[in-house]
Amino acid sequence: MPLNAKALGAALHEDLTLHSTLCRRDAGAFQKAIQSGDDVVVACTQEQRLFGDLGQQTEGAVSPIRFVNIRETGGWSRDAAKASPKIAALLAAARLPDPPPVPTVTYKSTGRLLIIGPLDQAEQAAALVSDVLDVTLFTQGPGNAGGAQARRFPVLGGRITGLTGWLGAFELQWKADNPIDLDLCTRCNACVAACPENAIGLDYQIDMAACQSHRACVKVCQVAGAIDFTRDAAVQTERFDLVLDLRSATATPTFLQHALPQGYFRWDGRDLSALLQLRELVGEFEKPRFFAYKQKLCAHSRNETVGCNACVDICSAEAISSDKGRQQIKVNPNLCVGCGACTTVCPTGALTYAYPSATEQGTKLKTLLSTYTAAGGKDAVLLLHSQERGQALVEELGRAAQLKLAQGVPAHVIPVALWHTASTGVDLWLSAIAYGASQVVVLTTQEEAPQYLDGLQAQMDVAQAILRGLGYTGTHVQLLRATHPTELDAALQALGQTRQKIPAVAARFAVAQEKRSTLEMALDHLIEQAPMPVAERPEAIALPAVGSLLGTIEVNKGRCTLCLSCVSACPASALQDNPQLPQLRFIEKNCVQCGLCATTCPENAITLQPRLLLTPERAQLRVLNEAKPWACVRCGKPFGTVKAIEAMLGKLSGHPMFQGEALERLKMCSDCRVIDLYSSQSETKVTDL
Template sequence: MPTLICDCNKTMPLDPKALGRALDENLTLHSTLCRREAGAFQQAVKTGDDVVVACTQERRLFGELGQQTEGAVSPIRFVNIRETGGWSKDARSAMPKLAALLAAAKLPEPEPVPTVTYKSAGRLLVIGPLEEAERFAHVIGDALDITIFSRGGSGEQERRYPIVGGRIESLTGWLGAFQLAWSQDNPIDLDLCTRCNACVAACPEQAIGLDYQVNLQACKSHRSCVKACDVAGAIDFTREPVAHTDTFDLVLDLRRQPSFVQHAPPQGYFHLPPEQENGPRALDVVLKLRELVGEFEKPKFFAYKQKLCAHSRNEKVGCNACIEICSAEAISSDKSRQQVKVNPSLCVGCGACTTVCPTGALTYAYPRANEQGAKIRTLVSTYEKAGGSAPVVLLHSQERGQAFVEELGRAARVGVAEGVPANVIPMSVWHVASMGIDLWLTAVAQGAAHVAVLATSEEAPQYLEGLQAQMQVAQSILEGLGYEGSHFSLLQARSASDLDQELKLLARRRGAAPATRARYAVSAEKRTTLDLALDHLVEHAKKKPEAIALPAGALFGTVDVDKDKCTLCMSCVGACPSSALQDNQTAPQLRFVEKNCVQCGLCAKTCPEQAITLQPRLLLTPERKQPRVVNEAKPFACIRCSKPFGTLKGIEAMIGKLAGHAMFQGPALERLKMCGDCRVIDIYSAQDESRITDL
């Protein structure tokens, strides 16, 4: 796979020999690859191999040049080495990082995944004051089919667009499938109204405005307006509210309060409050609306395995982490089916649900965890192969985060910033919340001195809380194992200038990594990857305590069983989604496998005696993977056949609770001491004796 590097008119101190050694490739340094030396690019794209071009600024030019080159068949990949390190205060020390970025660009593209399709015919609903709604409609109207919903303001006399009014009951849906439900509760029917203004002139209270809605609080029931509108018949004060529903592809909401209050509203919905209607965002919204006509696809970002889900058992809710963190309200509970439901049309691909999921029931699908793991391993290993030390992996979003990194690089070029430090390796992801503790610990196991996540104010508050909680757990594990220093941080920046200050501090945050680098491949199963990372970190740790205490909410831990309360009813065994709690078929024992426990709490919520509490920790002894008895009891033998069928404590507790009940007196109470078979035999024997007595 040919690699083309360019120092951009000698503004970057690139060392082609050092880069080539790290990539096992002979590299030629260009200075004007996009201009005078474009012939080298044209020759490369004729080889048939993928071509890596270390320039993103001229991506479009290279694409057009490739199309114009006869015999060009090579796919082209682009990677930014200029703003990410070539333009920085310590650019001369950045060769290991640049080699890592070039190596990562050579990795295979993510495997394709199922897609979610949206179809929009351009039916736009504009909600808001009539005058403002019509003004926006005039700008967009030639491209979209517009309906206006208004309850206030005055508009033009010329009827250009359908206008409806009333009380909105609900607005639901997404791009191509919005559904509006409203009640027509005003005496004036806007469909029949001709805007002759006769009612406005006739009303003595001036209760009718040029929006042709009656202010019922000001109206004194003179009904002069009804007489004035006798011919058109648009006004009827006796009309009952009429319920309506309609569907739209797009929604522009001009009210101060939006219809959707979640952090990530549905795609196709745009909220433009009054203070933004004349600003730059208004133009951006108009342009986006005009583009959203046609058929669109996006990846289905998640994969869900119900059998791993710890959300619900027997209509009891345990883990609710994915529902609580989802900023798009795309995840809901289905207790009857013991699972969660994810609406792929509402999902925005942030991946926060997969980060906080303790079991791996929800996984990020595009790119998959193993593909992200391969990228981290390539970045860190190539960096070290090229002579770098203490690499810091900086995870940032591919939109605003990437824009901040590039803006910072340009600022460094003109000397007003320091740029991205030589040991900080930027890694672009769809959303920073999509990678969690399994990949963070993997990065450390593979040699990363620090993992930083860049938040740029576009993230929902619950994302930041979730990321910080996960980082506390990961840091507690490493500290407990004796890995010194700081390994994880959440950077918050609202501008490239903020990022510059954060990176100056980040370059000095170095945590210890294992002396032997991990080489395992990241698994598609989250818990498997975590086990691989923990095994490697424990094997090479300076400290090996029996257990490490973890913060509340951690995805590792044990359960404490109050033996005085526990009756060994085994309700917890049936509720446990991960087989951490198990019974013993040959003896009345409750056993526990700590490695399997995800701390979902279903056992504690299911236990009728409230005998179970959770204790977050990471056990490091071999017992973590082995069943251990957490409670056992003397068996209770059937008073008829002597076969053990329960526990002494359980049967005594049941008898104590039912002894006073009218249905459990005399022989019925004694049957509680029998096994199921003998209980049936005893009932039929008693019935036979009763028949003989009657005869």
């Protein structure tokens, strides 16, 4: 690779010694470095295992070691000679501290494995893992040749009615409606031969639709006594730690979600990776608790009314559900796979990504872009990709470039690995543009759930509408779909063909953990640095209806009765009342467009209007509706509104419970109503006496 130690050192503000064959020849220099106590960055992942082991074996090694790939991502490219700014940026980001620990989710597995499928295939799979796992089979047909006659594993049979859970906690429910008791069955096959309708297969299940009740099978099974047509078909349950499903994914309804529960595997009988993973899943395992939830910010439900369902709808693991009793959402941490899509589409920031946090992600993006710019780089493109298939695809492209089969990753494209591509959204994307990125590109590789792509695209449409409305020409955020290095290569080369307008001065703010705070800081900077002159800017930028988390509301004053139910429903304090006057007031900056106000309003008087208001009024309290107060007919104190009281009188005037004095009391304040009622009762008692 054409590396320049002097240029890299200047970008990183350090004196660097370049070890160009570190993999083997300079192992001694590596050992000396890790004994120094300073942070050590190994700028290659080829021999990560080798140097990790060497670090553990080196006496006096105290330095933290971090690895970063600059080879496939920059050095192996036809742009390698111009890649020094990018390489400096990758080295700088690699030196950032690891995210602080977060609460974890624990799984415990003793190795109890359930295999579901045709008996012969299930027994073949069991034979490959039974040396380390405790296997039970659930037969789903005999397969091509039937099961082996030697009963090596416990076999269950019947009709599965439910399968739920996750690693270490799967629960199988089935209806034992098979007349043949598989525990008693000796597999002598006498029943199979005796059945005149061929209703018994080599899985020793009876097809009741074909059976004509000759009961020849019962007669030949008298010694074993395994067949009983009078047995109650009871529902049974049993717990397992792991599940291997040999059935077709399209033929059964079990776990149809895109992200399958951990510990559940499908196997086609060919790829051995699933079996290899199963063999490793015995013991205790931990994963980060990827999310944090603040119920008071949640726009899902208020006043027994459901508003926002964004997180529930997008979750591909079905880990999020509505807890209507507590008027909030509920996240099952055992099912959560850490994709972060729920945090991306959450309008309020009630759900936040915890590992790594938004603050840590923002620090990384800011470090990459500031170092890249300081080293002389221009038109930086952040390529956000998953650390699994996305990372592999980038590395495949780098190797293809080294073999002169591809262009490779361009010098201005900076790959950034994420736990999942759905874990960042409009707040971080706009922050990256404010920091100086010309584009933010999210690489998808068909490992993402379809709803993730829809959610990301909706957020990108909002971000792009804001930028174009401010005069930032070009495409700044986009999805890039690729499954092969050739596709990725062509798409990356196309990114450099157009230039995007970016802020003249890079932002200096730090990304906050609160989504709305970060979004507001990014918007303030982008508005301040907008290329479009202030005199030419529109009053407001219209935003797409889908995915927008900015906007105002329109109130139909002819319908609104100022009942203020919308105020109590608003989770963001965008809607407020006035304790002194009957008014509905609004702060547009706080509005998240969740729709709870509209669904709560009994008069259907509220309409959402997605937009970004560019005038100072966006942060100011303004009155949406007001009315003349109703004065108590007894004491004159104002309460309610004329419109609301008149509407109530009109609706109740014909009711038998509200006639005469009762109807008149509706015109009184609450204090006078009690006094009048008490006085009336006293007068009645005196009259009776």
